[in-house]
Amino acid sequence: xxxxxxxxxxxxxxxxxxxxxxxxxxxxxxxxxxxxxxxxxxxxxxxxxxxxxxxxxxxxxxxxxxxxxxxxxxxxxxxxxxxxxxxxxxxxxxxxxxxxxxxxxxxxxxxxxxxxxxxxxxxxx
Numbered sequence: 001x002x003x004x005x006x007x008x009x010x011x012x013x014x015x016x017x018x019x020x021x022x023x024x025x026x027x028x029x030x031x032x033x034x035x036x037x038x039x040x041x042x043x044x045x046x047x048x049x050x051x052x053x054x055x056x057x058x059x060x061x062x063x064x065x066x067x068x069x070x071x072x073x074x075x076x077x078x079x080x081x082x083x084x085x086x087x088x089x090x091x092x093x094x095x096x097x098x099x100x101x102x103x104x105x106x107x108x109x110x111x112x113x114x115x116x117x118x119x120x121x122x123x124x125x
Contacts, residue, residue: 022047075105 029035029046039046060066079101086094 025050079105 026047029050032046035046035049038044038049042049057070061070079098083098083102086098089095
């Protein structure tokens with residue numbers, strides 16, 4: 001009884017399936033100049049970098065570590081970047097969209113602030 005006998009006979013087929021999904025992802029990642037440069041400098045494939053970051057994010061969310069940081073990155077930093085890009089563009093529709101986003105964001109922050117103050121009076125909340 002050798003350990004190599006226990007290998008799953010479907011492994012090559014599963015690797016082919018994985019590569020079918022990997023190819024379109026690699027194609028999209030090649031469109032991001034920052035990742036292309038980072039791959040050249042580090043020698044680590046873009047796919048593995050992105051998979052590692054996504055995996056670490058899933059683990060952090062699952063363990064509830066840094067959840068506020070993650071929500072702030074998604075809810076504030078990217079919209080701020082997109083808002084600056086929208087201001088620089090000549091199209092006014094994207095300006096309106098991001099202005100609406102910031103009004104709704106501020107509204108929910110106000111609700112959260114006051115609801116935290118009110119709900120603090122309830123035990124175990």
